[in-house]
Amino acid sequence: MKKLGKALLFLIGIFSWMAADFNLGRKKHAACGKTAEKFPFRHSSISIFTNGPSFFGDFFEDIRQAQKSIHILFFTVKRDAFSMDFLRLLMEKAKAGIEVRLLLDRIGSKDISHLLIRDLRIMGVHVSFAAVPQFPFFFYSSQTRNHRKITIIDGKTGYLGGFNIGKEYMNGNPKLSPWRDYHIKVTGEGVQDLQTQFLKDWEISAKENITKPQAYFPMLAKGECLQQFVSTNGAGLEEMMLKIFNSAKKHIIIGTPYFIPSKRVLTGLREVLAKGIKITIIVPKNADHLFVKEAAYRYFRVLLKEGAYIYQYQRGFYHSKILLADDTICDIGTANFDKRSLFLNQETNCLIYDKSLIALVQNLLEEDIQHSRPLTEDMLANMGIFIKIKERIAALLSPFL
Structure with a gap:
């Protein structure tokens, strides 16, 4: 029992240090005032x-x-x-x-x-x-x-x-x-x-x-x-995404391997849906990392309920980083649609404003949808207990996924 108690104290100490280290490091980074x-x-x-x-x-x-x-x-x-x-x-x-x-x-x-x-x-x-x-x-x-x-x-x-x-x-x-x-x-x-x-x-x-x-x-x-290149360093990517959302008049297409948005980004998408603008999200059917697939489900439930279309790519693995609004702007780069890219990683993206190139990208995304299957509210509601447990764990780990 003494050994078990010591082990638990050790684990508590490690996790406490990690939490303090992460929070203090994030505060110091935020204090630098860096933007895109x-x-x-x-x-x-x-x-x-x-x-x-x-x-x-x-x-x-x-x-x-x-x-x-x-x-x-x-x-x-x-x-x-x-x-x-x-x-x-x-x-x-x-x-x-x-x-x-x-x-x-x-x-x-x-x-x-x-x-x-x-x-x-x-x-x-x-x-x-x-x-x-x-x-x-x-x-x-x-x-x-x-x-x-x-x-x-x-x-x-x-x-x-x-x-x-x-x-x-x-x-x-x-x-x-x-x-x-x-x-x-x-x-x-x-x-x-x-x-x-x-x-x-x-x-x-x-x-x-x-x-x-x-x-x-x-x-x-x-x-x-x-075109315009934009580099971010754990700040500024939210604002860029929200600006693209707000520019949309007809539709938005998102292609990403990981869908773990921040509260602001999720709210921005919900506001777009409330305006009657179509949102399509393409993600992989199979994940390349533990918990990233399940981490997306709680956000998908919200967006599906409010009218979004979500597709799971079936033909291999889907690793795109695409955000497209109408025929006016397309964002291609290194940033994923997740909290790591939003708040931790150094990323560079290219904003494209050329209508012919945007049309080409949209055609490629339509091909991606053809190789995908819709994810529905019923499918999420009928997930097994093992998936639901993984989803709970993923929610706790979402800042690091």
């Missing part, structure tokens, strides 16, 4: 990828063709065969004299060992980790991740979206295949903003003052698509 960083409106050329083979074929070829610099930031790089092919390509380019910088989130890319980092550096790749957990708020800082996925090649070509580096993104995990995602390739004026964001993150993480930064900013031609 809105880059200027730009004219760029944008193409969209929705599957791994087409995206990585283009992505790897652009890396092979690089002449001066390769700047890459990913949340996750694994250590499987596909990831090693990617890392070997970077080593080949660095050995050939191309400046290669690779920035990885410390938690998301935890599989990358010190030996592998050493090998990359020996071959000339500059490697650093972003968002390394640190004291005095170790637990809080372990939750605030750099979730951006940005690549800039020669300062002329940029990539942004949902794909990371790992076999599952190339349909190598049977449970999550085929993988459906949205990732954009950017040329034209907007590339300079992706470069600016990468260099900011690099300087903070690597503690390196970049000299002669003008070398990374060549002259860029205008593209045909009006």
Whole structure:
């Protein structure tokens, strides 16, 4: 009994420390007064990828063709065969004299060992980790991740979206295949903003003052698509979402792997429904993380009751990060529709205002709906006891999901 009592006291102490650490860290972060960083409106050329083979074929070829610099930031790089092919390509380019910088989130890319980092550096790749957990708020800082996925090649070509580096993104995990995602390739004026964001993150993480930064900013031609990049750091994403909601006159479509909105965002969606505006939400049928699927159910009950349409994607795993309002604005980027992206993560999104590109995205989303099945109030009401228990647990964990 004494051992059990000591164990319980130890667990209570650990959980109390975690709660205090998280709350104090969050208060300190809020006191900094950070908001979204809105880059200027730009004219760029944008193409969209929705599957791994087409995206990585283009992505790897652009890396092979690089002449001066390769700047890459990913949340996750694994250590499987596909990831090693990617890392070997970077080593080949660095050995050939191309400046290669690779920035990885410390938690998301935890599989990358010190030996592998050493090998990359020996071959000339500059490697650093972003968002390394640190004291005095170790637990809080372990939750605030750099979730951006940005690549800039020669300062002329940029990539942004949902794909990371790992076999599952190339349909190598049977449970999550085929993988459906949205990732954009950017040329034209907007590339300079992706470069600016990468260099900011690099300087903070690597503690390196970049000299002669003008070398990374060549002259860029205008593209045909009006767009704006927005970066957030645990603040500002709510306001951006609410602004998009309020702009809608006919319909809103949300594509996300995780639906765990804040109170303000949920209220905003309910206000949209009250105006008679159609809301469609697309989520995966199968989850890639524990409890995230069940965490969405309590919000779905509210929205379904008030007229929203919710679809579960059946054809593999659904990892898109899309928010579309009418034919006027489309948001594609790295932010999920969850509390992590809203209040913890560093994210970058692209707001697109080009009607032809928005129409293309809407057609792709209609395809997603064709490969989905509706989720209904009756289905949620008839969930088994095990699912209901998981839903209760998920509600408690929702700030971290």
